[in-house]
Each structure stands twice: as C-alpha cells, then as structure tokens.
Amino acid sequence: xxxxxxxxxxxxxxxxxxxxxxxxxxxxxxxxxxxxxxxxxxxxxxxxxxxxxxxxxxxxxxxxxxxxxxxxxxxxxxxxxxxxxxxxxxxxxxxxxxxxxxxxxxxxxxxxxxxxxxxxxxxxxxxxxxxxxxxxxxxxxxxxxxxxxxxxxxxxxxxxxxxxxxxxxxxxxxxxxxxxxxxxxxxxxxxxxxxxxxxxxxxxxxxxxxxxxxxxxxxxxxxxxxxxxxxxxxxxxxxxxxxxxxxxxxxxxxxxxxxxxxxxxxxxxxxxxxxxxxxxxxxxxxxxxxxxxxxxxxxxxxxxxxxxxxxxxxxxxxxxxxxxxxxxxxx
Numbered sequence: 001x002x003x004x005x006x007x008x009x010x011x012x013x014x015x016x017x018x019x020x021x022x023x024x025x026x027x028x029x030x031x032x033x034x035x036x037x038x039x040x041x042x043x044x045x046x047x048x049x050x051x052x053x054x055x056x057x058x059x060x061x062x063x064x065x066x067x068x069x070x071x072x073x074x075x076x077x078x079x080x081x082x083x084x085x086x087x088x089x090x091x092x093x094x095x096x097x098x099x100x101x102x103x104x105x106x107x108x109x110x111x112x113x114x115x116x117x118x119x120x121x122x123x124x125x126x127x128x129x130x131x132x133x134x135x136x137x138x139x140x141x142x143x144x145x146x147x148x149x150x151x152x153x154x155x156x157x158x159x160x161x162x163x164x165x166x167x168x169x170x171x172x173x174x175x176x177x178x179x180x181x182x183x184x185x186x187x188x189x190x191x192x193x194x195x196x197x198x199x200x201x202x203x204x205x206x207x208x209x210x211x212x213x214x215x216x217x218x219x220x221x222x223x224x225x226x227x228x229x230x231x232x233x234x235x236x237x238x239x240x241x242x243x244x245x246x247x248x249x250x251x252x253x254x255x256x257x258x259x260x261x262x263x264x265x266x267x268x269x270x271x272x273x274x275x276x277x278x279x280x281x282x283x284x285x286x287x288x289x290x291x292x293x294x295x296x297x298x299x300x301x302x303x304x305x306x307x308x309x310x311x312x313x314x315x316x317x318x319x320x321x322x323x324x325x326x327x328x329x330x331x
Contacts, residue, residue, distance in 0.1 A: 042087075043163075044113040045273060046070040046104070048095055048152060049122030051078035054170060054215065058119060058266040063087035065270065068113055072104065072122065095122045095148030101155045108159070115159040117273045120149035120169040123188075127249065129242045130183040138184055145188035149195065164207035168272040169196050170265075171214040173285065173294040176301075181245065189214075200280055211272040216285035216294070218262035260286050 045062055049055040050071035059071045063085055071082040072093030079090030091107055094100045108115055126133065126141040149169050153160075160167060174182060175189035192212060200210035237246040268282040285291045306312050313321070 042066065042068045042113060043116040044068045044070060044108065044111065045117035045119065046072065046091070046108065046115060046152075046156065047119045047121055048072040048093055048148070049170075050082060050090075051075065054218065054262045054265050055119075055121040056082075057262050058121065058269045059088055060085060061263075061266040061270055062117075062273065065274075067117070067273075068111075070104070070108055070111075070115075093122075093152075095120075095152055096143050098151070101151055104152075105155050105159075108156070114163050115156055116163045116165040118153060118156050118160055118165070118167045119269055119273075120152055120167070122148055123170060125182075126184040127181050127246075128184060129181060129240070129246075132240060132242070133184055141184050141188055142191075145185075146191045146195070149192065153199070160208055161203075161206045166209050166211070166273050166278065167199065167203065168211045168213060168269055171196065171212040171281075173214055173216045173283065173290060175212075175214055176294050177297045181242065181249065197280065209272075209278050211278050211280055211282060213265060213268045213272065213282040213284060214294075215262065215265045216283075216287075216290040217259045218265055218286065219259045 045067050047055050047059045047062070047069060050059045050069075051073040055071070059069045059082065063069045064087075067087065069088045070091045071085075071088050072091050072095075073079050073082060074092065074094050079092060082088050082090035089111075091104050092100055093104045122144060124141055124144045126137050128137065153167060159165075169192055171192045172185075172189040174186045175193040178186045196210060196212035203210050237243045237250070240246055264286070265284050268284045272278045272282065283291065283294060285294065302318070306318065
C-alpha cells in the first residue's frame, strides 16, 4: 500500500529545494535587469505552454514586473484570455508544429522589441509501462517535452544571442527521481537536464545565460490533460500486465487541485530571467519530503556509479569531493 501511495505522489509530481534567494524563501531581484523602466526599452520574454498552470502564473508574474510577455498557447479562447492581461500578448504556438514556430518568430520580430528571454514550459505527461507503451505515444511525449524546447530554442536563438538574453526550460524532479509507470515522462525530463546543461555551455560564449527549473508537486492541468487524451483514444487497461497498478492510478484524482499554486516556480523563472548570476538548476519543491526524495535519488546514483570497480572512491574521498563541490557552488 505504501508503494502505491508513493507511486501516486510521483505520478502527480509531473511537474521544485527551497529557493534560498532571500528571507522567507522569497526570490530577491538583483541586477540591472530586475524591472523594465520608462528609460529602458521594454524587454520581451516568450513563455510556451502559458494557457494554465506554471506557464500562466509565470507569464502573469513577468508581466507584472514590467516585461512584455509573448504567451504561447494553442486554443483561441486561451489566446484571448492571455491577451487581456496587461503586458501580455497571446501568441499561437504548438511546439510540435514548425509552421506555428515560424509564425511566432515572425510575430515577435514584427513587435520590434526583440526577445530577451525564452521560457520553454510547454509539456505533457504519458503514464504507461515501458514494455507496453505504443511507440506513437512515446514519440508524442518526446516530441513535446524534448523536441519542443529544441525547436523553439533553435528558432529564437538568433534573437536571444543578439540581446545576450536568457533561456530557461521547465524540467522536473523526475529528471532525477524515476518511478514505475512514469518511465516515458522521466526519460524526457532526464533529457531536458542534459539538454539544458549542454546548451548552457554552448551559449556562454555569446553571453546568454541558460537554466532549468525543476518543479515538484504544484497545481496544474498536465495530468487531467493526459487522462482526456487516454479517454479520447478509448484506452483500456484490459490485457495489461500492469492492470491493477494502472487501474488504481487512473481511478485516483488527477486534477492536482490539492496542490499549491505554482507561485514559487514562477519566482524561480523570474530569478532566472533577472539575476546577474542565475543558477543553472532551480529545484523548486513545496516541502522537505520532496527535496529529500530528489536529493537522495541524485546521491543514490553517485553511490551506484562508485560501487565495486577499480577506480572507486572511499567515503573520505567522497566527502572531500562533496565539500569541494559545495565550496565551488558559492563562488
């Protein structure tokens, strides 16, 4: 029963450690980029997947701080709602459609503000055993969660390089924690970790700062959207080797209404867009338990990598390496 409850918690954590940027865990705005002023041109930021959840809250926060926000969404209703917000312009953007991306680039260029920031937030979750998931479903989640950021970043890179701006992508604690039935999602979020770290190294020469924000359990519609897709396809657990597990999970509440609003995640993106020295990684979780889960998962990987081979390190060496890494992180 305990393992089932843990599975459900992890399933619902599709979408970050205490931030520690200021007192009471609040993000502290620093540097000349904190807020646009009347004397400075209004800086523009594109947020994909802005119709609800993390994307919507982030778009609203950035707009309230004086940024001009291009808010990506797919549905006309969402675009109209977003465009009604001060400093926000809804922009049609399905990250799987090259025509939409080309149209978004043209629209941002026509706006005349350039583009200072890009937040790759659009994402989906697929819940299925790895030995049973249809290849088309695995391709779909990869298309949105991995190729989506790749496509959008590639398309807007010239504008971001010109402005010496910022790029940030929504990862997840599932970029470290792996859970049964969540393999497809975890695969994409592990890929986002590698993508962001490599991109940071490659963009540094242009003065562009790159980060990845890794949320834990916050309110969003990502799991209800998954359930709607399954129902639309007539999905059934009949014949699955994991029928009991799937039935228990899919019959549970997936609306995430019990979780906190993702304000802390939006604060992380704001910091990534405004700080003189943004972090590469922002783990943003609502409680100590999720921080513990994530950090232990990372530590367990180190232990497994170090186990029983010719070049293993002993405990003292590992502790020394940890101390050195902690010291380096403060520089």
